[in-house]
Structure formats: structure tokens, C-alpha cells
Amino acid sequence: MAGLATVFGSGAMTNSITEIEDNDVLFVIGSNTTETHPIIGLKMKKAVRKGARLIVADPRRIDLVRFAHLWLRQRPGTDIALLNAMMHVILAEGLEDKRFIEEWTEGYDEFRKTLNEYTPEFAEKLSGVPKDDIVRAARLYASAEKAGIYYTMGITQHSMGTNNVFAIANLALLTGNLGKENSGVNPLRGQNNVQGATDMGCIPDVYPGYQKVHIPAIKDKFERAWERKLSDRPGLTATEMTEAAIEGRIKAMYIMGENPVMSDPYMNHTIKALKGLDFLVVQDIFMTETAELADVVLPAASFAEKDGTFTNTERKVQRVGKAVNPPGEARDDLRIITELSNRMGYLMHYNTPEDVLHEIGSLWPAMAGMDYRRLEKTGLQWPCPTKDHPGTPYLFKGGFPRGKGAFTPVTAIPSKELPDREYPYVLSTGRVLFHYHTGTMTRRSEALNKVIPEAYVEINPEDAMAIGIKDSERIRVSSRRGSIEIKAMLTDRAGRGMVFIPFHFREAAANVLTNDALDPYCKIPELKVCAVRIERI
Amino acid sequence: MFKVTIDGKTIEVQEGTTVLDAAKMLDIPIPTLCHHPKLTPFGGCRLCIVEIKGIPRPVTSCTTPVSDGMEVTTSNPYIEDLRKTVLELILSDHPNDCMVCEKAGDCTLQELAYFYGIRENRFEGERRIYTKRDGNPFIERDLEKCIMCGRCVKVCDEVEGVGAIDFGYRGFSSKICTPFGKDLNCEFCGQCVAVCPTGALTGKMWKQKGRQKDIKEIETTCPYCGCGCSLTLHVRRNEVIKITSREDTLNEGWLCVKGRFSYSFINSPDRLTKPLIRIAPKDQSNPPLPPFVKGGRGGINNSLLVTRYSSLFREASWDEAVDYIAKRLKTLKDKYGPDAIAGLSSARCTNEENYLFQKFMRAGIGTNNIDHCARY
Structure with a gap:
């Protein structure tokens, strides 16, 4: 998100989900869409049925490959080489959108020079994608009238994640595939309300609506609204908090509805950090791996037990409706936070969740036009500044928030931890269709557990044969940070030299192995590439 | 544009529009069973037959495109008699068990039988008996109730792109088959269940949870991935018993296995129900994690929870907690300053909750140490 915000001035999916089916070309990179966003996957399949060409770039033979016209199997962590080479081809063949570049972008001349060395031959060497396929992909994408790029964590969860996003943005800017219906750059958000949590300012350097904490005029506005002196020092990111806790700079943490023990890289490190805190509060619906380390655990209400709104990946704010009462004495988070704040001497009073929404609207104009009555039927996409505004299906029509779109030159750099003699395989982690995130909800479903009861590691059959591993055999996977025992699944979904482990399973947690190297800009951990060793037990 | 007259009413429609759709635009009802607006036309059930001037035999309106000047009659005693006969034939080997059928009250076939007043059946004879049950964990496939409309086959192929099922065998032995007749093994999106017009496909977990009486329907948004599908929660006696989705939403009524079937966590016996305060020292290693049960008996036994955590935590009142x-937060803030406190908010919680949480951290505690894990 930081990447897109730098380039365009706003970080979110630029188009709507319903626009997908009318794409001419879809370029899906680093997204296992049919498993992680099944309904968006359906729209992509629908687009293909309606005649769109689909390019998939993924190291794994994901299900979407069945529908693709072109599949680029890049090595994990080599996306920049691939994308830069596509742009090299576009320039060499004169397929760029000169008018768009002239009118809407800046930094082009400098950027153009940086692509010189990225010939398809060079990229083939780095990424393993045949050069002819790179040329075909470039032509397909650049010649389309309505081309959309879709990506998720396969692009961002790298130590060069922000640069990957820059490369994608460059590609869109170069071809003018932005600012119109069916054309744009679309990060698919992985959780029901990531977009909302980010919009609401649950990030260390901005207030709600991406308003920077260090800009005095903005701080003044929030100080007046919240009637308190505020800090202008940007806070720590989640991954920095772990580090600070280990160093003793953070003494207390309050975790609402997250399970960092399972979801963050290098699990043993996270556990050490949380155990070392003087005080830890966890508010959740289940006793999670994180809650077990807490001093106080507060029982919260699930989505079915409260009123409110979620913002989906296309910036659409939609209603959440209370269907049942929370179990026992569990309470909804609003009530818990309000009560705690009041006891700490900062008074909050809201009659309904809708009162909170109105306060948000008063501080962030993009949501000022929303109320529960308007959201009831189908939801509204921000920006929606006034009560009669219909919402905004796609962004950047007639310009970017920052003025012009900025080309950002990026170079291909290797991942932090590459395979070597001792740890010869690349490990990638991710989700499967039948489970969700850290598994606290889905692994309690008897039916889902029947389909996928336990963790497994995808290994290419040729690699498995070389080590002497049979299908379903229990094996040991180790990295420099830890080791797990897990069932082997022989499948050509995994390319040679790479393995894949879903991270939902506590008894064979992928994040025991993963590397906590961070992207220097937005501090996202490198969950998609680390070096591992595979052994028979 | 073509001009077409249906039951005396005239309308102009796009070339390629079917007679059935044109009639719909005029709000003229034509009964259907195999037709589904989001799937390709099939013309299998023969209920949507109409008479068209100039064509000697009745034709299926769902597969017949309009032509200019077409004159259509959708209902007369002859057509209605044919439709009734078709229905009687379909019902001739249909189990007569509406009183225990999950679908009763929401069943297209039952509704048509009601409108056509079919109680006795002239064609009673051999029945298809299928005793084998499909062992998959999500979808009950009662092939005796299947009317071979093919909607499930089409939705699996045309919408989901999976093709897990197809027609098999011939004539009276025809049925919807999985590969080699094995248990269904697919993505379990349940799209087939959503489009089935009878009780042939239902959710296994809906069984005997309630049909129409005392059920509230609540519109909400799916709590899983970022697609933001609209859900309709069916609630009976403070329990979510079924999830469906309306067709006029961004997800067009389609859901995935998580959205449609994975709601049992709401009523899980493992839910936290009381505030807990730690009694065991922090550095004491936790008792070993109870393994999530393998082989399809998911979930932790509730009694385990009590014994397991009673050594770590004690229950407390909200007031005390x-x-x-x-x-504690005040003490630590006074001693180390507000920046020694950090908060993690949640991409699972609502906007309102996230807003308040960061407001509490920023204004109440006085720090910008606020983040959530999935923001990138």
C-alpha cells in the first residue's frame, strides 16, 4: 500500500470487482486468486469466458493457470526482473502510451534509461521465464484497451515488496492502463476489513483517511476533534513492535483480534517478544496462540454478534448486521474500548456504532456521505463525500491525488535469504481454499477439517524423488530459525527447487521457518521466500 | 430491436432476447424448473412451453429467441394441460416426503405442484431408489429428489469452472454423477446447492435445524477474505443455522466454501465467554498445545479448555478485568511514557471498532504505536 500511495497518492484497488468481467486482458501476478479470493476468481473466469486473455505469473501451478492463455513461472522473488523486461519490450516495440505518459506522469526520461539492461534474455536468466513468453506477455498487456493488473501477497511479502509494487505501477503508467473503467492496478486485500482498518488509521504514521500525524495542521484538526494533545512522532509498525519488545522499549501491548504468534514470521522470536512484555492484553473470540501469552484475555463478539461496517478490497463500505447475541459475557469491541477508555480518564460516549461512523465522516471527507441507511442495500465505495454522492467505482479518473503519477525506477535485487548448499530449497507460504489465516475459525469447522485435516508441504515430484521422499510421508523441513515435521504432498503445483506450506496449522506452523527480514519502506516481512532444508525422518 | 407481442401486450426487445426474458420484462409469469437466469438455457424441463403463431407445436420459451412481429401465447387450457402432464411425469417418481424435506417451503417443484393442484398421480410406477449416500462433509446429494434439470452441472462448469459433476447413464437410469461414482470431491462452493430447485442438494449442516418457522434473516457481510460478499444469515433461537446470498449483490449470490459453510465457529463451545486474568507466572512454559483433532473431528473439546487454562488463568468480572x-496501563505509562505502550488492531474487526481503537491509543494513551498485521 505504501508503494501505491507513493506513486499515485492513494493506496487501494483502483477498480471495482464488477469491472473485472469486462477486462480485455487480465494480468494476475503473485495472487492465487481462486483460493484466496474465490469470488474475485469467479469474475476472472467469467472474463475469460467472455473473451478476455489471462496472463498468470506465479511460481506455482495455481488453479487459475487452467484458465490462462499464458503462464509465466518466475522463480520466487524475481518479479522485478520479469516486470522490467516486459517494460523493456514495450519500449523497444513502441507500445507505450505516449499521450498518457506526457499528460499524467513524471520522471519518465530518467526511468526509461533504467530499463536498458533488462532485456528478455537477461530476465530469463534471473527469473527462469522463457524470453519469448516475456515478449508475448508484454505485447498482450500493452496492446489491450482495458487491461487490469491483480496482485496480492505474492508481490508484497518480500524484502523488496514495495519495489515490486513500484514495478507494477510503472507498467500501468507506461501503458496508460489507469484511471478508466476496467483498467488499473488492483491489490486484492486478504482479509474482510484490511482496507477498513487501514482507512481508519490503524497504521503508525497516519490518522483516519491517510492524514499524516506529523503535519501540524492535521494534528491540530484531530487535537480539536478529540480534545487531547496528540503525539506527532510516527509510531512503530507491527514488526518493529516485536523488535522493540525484545529490546525492552515496549513494555505493554494491547492486541485486539489478531494472532501474531501464528501470522508473523519467525514464531519463536514473536513468542519471546510477547512473553517479555510487562503487560499484555488480548481481546479475541477464541483462546488463540497469542492469547495464551496474555496477562488479561477479554472475550469479544464475532461478526454475527454486532453492528458495524466492513470495507472490502474495492473500497466498498458494507453493513455488518447483528444476528445473534454473543455467548456468555462476551462483549462487542466497541463497548470494551469505550469502557476501558473511560476508566483511564479519556471519556468516550457513543449511543450506537453509527455515531462512530458519523464521527469518522466528520474527520475524513471520503466517508462523509455515508450513513447506515445508505449502506443498507449494496454499500458505497469511497470517496463518497456528500449525502447525494453515488460513491466511486474506479479511482484516478482525470488525475491522481498527488498530481501526476510518478515513475519509480527499481532494480532487481535478490531476496534476503537464498538457497545454498545447506538449505537448498526456497520456501513460500500462503493460504489454501479450505482454511483461513491462522485457522482459529476454520479449523474449528468439522467439515472443513475433514477436507484438509492437517498441514502439508507441496514438493515437486522430481525433487522428492531426488531426496527419496514418497507421497504422504512425514518429513522434516528446517530453516535457520526452526524446524517442523510435516506431511509431504508430491505435486507439480510446486516448481523445482521450491516448496510451499500453508500457514494455517499450529502443529506444523510454517512461520516457525520463515524469515523476519523486512522491506525497508513498509516493514512487511519476507514471508514468500526463505531457504529451507528437507529431510526424511 | 424486435417488436414482439406476448399475451396481447407488445414490447420492443434487443435481438437475441429469449421469449422467456421478453415475457419477464412484461411481468408475464411462465413456470420454469431448469432455467436459471445466470446459466445458459437448456430447455430440459419443458415447463416453459408457449404457443407461437405460425409454429405448429408448442416451443420452449427459454431457448427460443424472439423474432420481429412474433405473437406469443403463454397460457391457454391446452398449454396448461401439457404443463400439468409434464409436472405429473416429473413427480411420478419423486419421493412424497415434503413433510421431512429440508427444502419444503422454498422448493420450486413443491410450489408448482401446489399451483397445478397435483395430489394424486396418474403415472405412478417404478421409482428410482438410491440408497448410497455421498460421504462428503458439506453437500447432501439426494438423487431420488433430482429432476435432472442440470442446473448444478451448469453452474459447476459455467460459473465455478470446476466440472465436478455431469449427467451419466441413460433413460430412467440417468443421474448426476461424480467421477467414477465416488464421493463428491470438489471445491465445495455450494453453488449447486444454491441453484437446485428441489431438495436434491442441501447443506448437510442445515439438517433439521429449521425451515421457515421462527427464522429471522439478517443481511451482513462475509467475515473471511476481502471480496466482501453479501451474506444472509438464517437465524433460529439465537443460532445461525444456514447462510445464503442474494443474487442482486456484487457476488451475484455465489459464495465459497468458507462463506457458505464455515460458520460453525460462531457457536463453537471454545468461544471465550468470560474475562480471564493470568495466575501462572509468565515464564512458566505453557501446557502442551492440544492438537487439533485429525481426520475430520475438528475442534477442541470444551472440557479440555477449562482444565487446560484453569492452570494459567482465572475467570474475572468485567469490572475487575x-x-x-x-x-496497569496507567502505571506503565507513568513510568515509561506513552510510547512504551503499543496496540495491534484488527483487519477482522469493523471500521467503527478500528477507529475507536486507534483513537483510544492516540488520544487515550498518547502514542502512535498502532498497527495491524495485514496492511501491506
Whole structure:
């Protein structure tokens, strides 16, 4: 998100989900869409049925490959080489959108020079994608009238994640595939309300609506609204908090509805950090791996037990409706936070969740036009500044928030931890269709557990044969940070030299192995590439 | 544009529009069973037959495109008699068990039988008996109730792109088959269940949870991935018993296995129900994690939870817990400053909750140490 915000001035999916089916070309990179966003996957399949060409770039033979016209199997962590080479081809063949570049972008001349060395031959060497396929992909994408790029964590969860996003943005800017219906750059958000949590300012350097904490005029506005002196020092990111806790700079943490023990890289490190805190509060619906380390655990209400709104990946704010009462004495988070704040001497009073929404609207104009009555039927996409505004299906029509779109030159750099003699395989982690995130909800479903009861590691059959591993055999996977025992699944979904482990399973947690190297800009951990060793037990 | 007259009413429609759709635009009802607006036309059930001037035999309106000047009659005693006969034939080997059928009250076939007043059946004879049950964990496939409309086959192929099922065998032995007749093994999106017009496909977990009486329907948004599908929660006696989705939403009524079937966590016996305060020292290693049960018996036994955590935590009242948190946070803030406190908010919680949480951290505690894990 930081990447897109730098380039365009706003970080979110630029188009709507319903626009997908009318794409001419879809370029899906680093997204296992049919498993992680099944309904968006359906729209992509629908687009293909309606005649769109689909390019998939993924190291794994994901299900979407069945529908693709072109599949680029890049090595994990080599996306920049691939994308830069596509742009090299576009320039060499004169397929760029000169008018768009002239009118809407800046930094082009400098950027153009940086692509010189990225010939398809060079990229083939780095990424393993045949050069002819790179040329075909470039032509397909650049010649389309309505081309959309879709990506998720396969692009961002790298130590060069922000640069990957820059490369994608460059590609869109170069071809003018932005600012119109069916054309744009679309990060698919992985959780029901990531977009909302980010919009609401649950990030260390901005207030709600991406308003920077260090800009005095903005701080003044929030100080007046919240009637308190505020800090202008940007806070720590989640991954920095772990580090600070280990160093003793953070003494207390309050975790609402997250399970960092399972979801963050290098699990043993996270556990050490949380155990070392003087005080830890966890508010959740289940006793999670994180809650077990807490001093106080507060029982919260699930989505079915409260009123409110979620913002989906296309910036659409939609209603959440209370269907049942929370179990026992569990309470909804609003009530818990309000009560705690009041006891700490900062008074909050809201009659309904809708009162909170109105306060948000008063501080962030993009949501000022929303109320529960308007959201009831189908939801509204921000920006929606006034009560009669219909919402905004796609962004950047007639310009970017920052003025012009900025080309950002990026170079291909290797991942932090590459395979070597001792740890010869690349490990990638991710989700499967039948489970969700850290598994606290889905692994309690008897039916889902029947389909996928336990963790497994995808290994290419040729690699498995070389080590002497049979299908379903229990094996040991180790990295420099830890080791797990897990069932082997022989499948050509995994390319040679790479393995894949879903991270939902506590008894064979992928994040025991993963590397906590961070992207220097937005501090996202490198969950998609680390070096591992595979052994028979 | 073509001009077409249906039952005396005239309308102009696009070339390629079917007679059935044109009739719909005029709000003229034509009964259907195999037709589904989001799937390709099939013309299998023969209920949508109409008479068209100039064509000697009745034709299926769902597969017949309009032509200019077409004159259509959708209902007369002859057509209605044919439709009734078709229905009687379909019902001739249909189990007569509406009183225990999950679908009763929401069943297209039952509704048509009601409108056509079919109680006795002229064609009673051999019945298809299928005793084998499909062992998959999500979808009950009662092939005796299947009317071979093919909607499930089409939705699986045309919408989901999976093709897990197809027609098999011939004539009276025809049925919807999985590969080699094995248990269904697919993505379990349940799209087939959503489009089935009878009780042939239902959710296994809906069984005997309630049909129409005392059920509230609540519109909400799916709590899983970022697609933001609209859900309709069916609630009976404070329990979510079924999830469906309306067709006029961004997800067009389609859902995935998580959205449609994975709601049992709401009523899980493992849910936290009381505030807990730690009694065991922090450095004491936790008792070993109870393994999630393998082989399809998911979930932790509730009694385990009590014994397991009673050595770590004790239950407390809200009053005590909140007071304790406030006191501890205040002490630490006074001693180390507000930036020694950090908060992690959640991409699973609502906007309102996230807003308040960061407001509490920023204004209440006085730090910008606020983040959530999935923001990138």
C-alpha cells in the first residue's frame, strides 16, 4: 500500500470487482486468486469466458493457470526482473502510451534509461521465464484497451515488496492502463476489513483517511476533534513492535483480534517478544496462540454478534448486521474500548456504532456521505463525500491525488535469504481454499477439517524423488530459525527447487521457518521466500 | 430491436432476447424448473412451453429467441394441460416426503405442484431408489429428489469452472454423477446447492435445524477474505443455522466454501465467554498445545479448555478485568511514557471498532504505536 500511495497518492484497488468481467486482458501476478479470493476468481473466469486473455505469473501451478492463455513461472522473488523486461519490450516495440505518459506522469526520461539492461534474455536468466513468453506477455498487456493488473501477497511479502509494487505501477503508467473503467492496478486485500482498518488509521504514521500525524495542521484538526494533545512522532509498525519488545522499549501491548504468534514470521522470536512484555492484553473470540501469552484475555463478539461496517478490497463500505447475541459475557469491541477508555480518564460516549461512523465522516471527507441507511442495500465505495454522492467505482479518473503519477525506477535485487548448499530449497507460504489465516475459525469447522485435516508441504515430484521422499510421508523441513515435521504432498503445483506450506496449522506452523527480514519502506516481512532444508525422518 | 407481442401486450426487445426474458420484462409469469437466469438455457424441463403463431407445436420459451412481429401465447387450457402432464411425469417418481424435506417451503417443484393442484398421480410406477449416500462433509446429494434439470452441472462448469459433476447413464437410469461414482470431491462452493430447485442438494449442516418457522434473516457481510460478499444469515433461537446470498449483490449470490459453510465457529463451545486474568507466572512454559483433532473431528473439546487454562488463568468480572487493565496501563505509562505502550488492531474487526481503537491509543494513551498485521 505504501508503494501505491507513493506513486499515485492513494493506496487501494483502483477498480471495482464488477469491472473485472469486462477486462480485455487480465494480468494476475503473485495472487492465487481462486483460493484466496474465490469470488474475485469467479469474475476472472467469467472474463475469460467472455473473451478476455489471462496472463498468470506465479511460481506455482495455481488453479487459475487452467484458465490462462499464458503462464509465466518466475522463480520466487524475481518479479522485478520479469516486470522490467516486459517494460523493456514495450519500449523497444513502441507500445507505450505516449499521450498518457506526457499528460499524467513524471520522471519518465530518467526511468526509461533504467530499463536498458533488462532485456528478455537477461530476465530469463534471473527469473527462469522463457524470453519469448516475456515478449508475448508484454505485447498482450500493452496492446489491450482495458487491461487490469491483480496482485496480492505474492508481490508484497518480500524484502523488496514495495519495489515490486513500484514495478507494477510503472507498467500501468507506461501503458496508460489507469484511471478508466476496467483498467488499473488492483491489490486484492486478504482479509474482510484490511482496507477498513487501514482507512481508519490503524497504521503508525497516519490518522483516519491517510492524514499524516506529523503535519501540524492535521494534528491540530484531530487535537480539536478529540480534545487531547496528540503525539506527532510516527509510531512503530507491527514488526518493529516485536523488535522493540525484545529490546525492552515496549513494555505493554494491547492486541485486539489478531494472532501474531501464528501470522508473523519467525514464531519463536514473536513468542519471546510477547512473553517479555510487562503487560499484555488480548481481546479475541477464541483462546488463540497469542492469547495464551496474555496477562488479561477479554472475550469479544464475532461478526454475527454486532453492528458495524466492513470495507472490502474495492473500497466498498458494507453493513455488518447483528444476528445473534454473543455467548456468555462476551462483549462487542466497541463497548470494551469505550469502557476501558473511560476508566483511564479519556471519556468516550457513543449511543450506537453509527455515531462512530458519523464521527469518522466528520474527520475524513471520503466517508462523509455515508450513513447506515445508505449502506443498507449494496454499500458505497469511497470517496463518497456528500449525502447525494453515488460513491466511486474506479479511482484516478482525470488525475491522481498527488498530481501526476510518478515513475519509480527499481532494480532487481535478490531476496534476503537464498538457497545454498545447506538449505537448498526456497520456501513460500500462503493460504489454501479450505482454511483461513491462522485457522482459529476454520479449523474449528468439522467439515472443513475433514477436507484438509492437517498441514502439508507441496514438493515437486522430481525433487522428492531426488531426496527419496514418497507421497504422504512425514518429513522434516528446517530453516535457520526452526524446524517442523510435516506431511509431504508430491505435486507439480510446486516448481523445482521450491516448496510451499500453508500457514494455517499450529502443529506444523510454517512461520516457525520463515524469515523476519523486512522491506525497508513498509516493514512487511519476507514471508514468500526463505531457504529451507528437507529431510526424511 | 424486435417488436414482439406476448399475451396481447407488445414490447420492443434487443435481438437475441429469449421469449422467456421478453415475457419477464412484461411481468408475464411462465413456470420454469431448469432455467436459471445466470446459466445458459437448456430447455430440459419443458415447463416453459408457449404457443407461437405460425409454429405448429408448442416451443420452449427459454431457448427460443424472439423474432420481429412474433405473437406469443403463454397460457391457454391446452398449454396448461401439457404443463400439468409434464409436472405429473416429473413427480411420478419423486419421493412424497415434503413433510421431512429440508427444502419444503422454498422448493420450486413443491410450489408448482401446489399451483397445478397435483395430489394424486396418474403415472405412478417404478421409482428410482438410491440408497448410497455421498460421504462428503458439506453437500447432501439426494438423487431420488433430482429432476435432472442440470442446473448444478451448469453452474459447476459455467460459473465455478470446476466440472465436478455431469449427467451419466441413460433413460430412467440417468443421474448426476461424480467421477467414477465416488464421493463428491470438489471445491465445495455450494453453488449447486444454491441453484437446485428441489431438495436434491442441501447443506448437510442445515439438517433439521429449521425451515421457515421462527427464522429471522439478517443481511451482513462475509467475515473471511476481502471480496466482501453479501451474506444472509438464517437465524433460529439465537443460532445461525444456514447462510445464503442474494443474487442482486456484487457476488451475484455465489459464495465459497468458507462463506457458505464455515460458520460453525460462531457457536463453537471454545468461544471465550468470560474475562480471564493470568495466575501462572509468565515464564512458566505453557501446557502442551492440544492438537487439533485429525481426520475430520475438528475442534477442541470444551472440557479440555477449562482444565487446560484453569492452570494459567482465572475467570474475572468485567469490572475487575477492565479496572485491572486501566490500572496497569496507567502505571506503565507513568513510568515509561506513552510510547512504551503499543496496540495491534484488527483487519477482522469493523471500521467503527478500528477507529475507536486507534483513537483510544492516540488520544487515550498518547502514542502512535498502532498497527495491524495485514496492511501491506
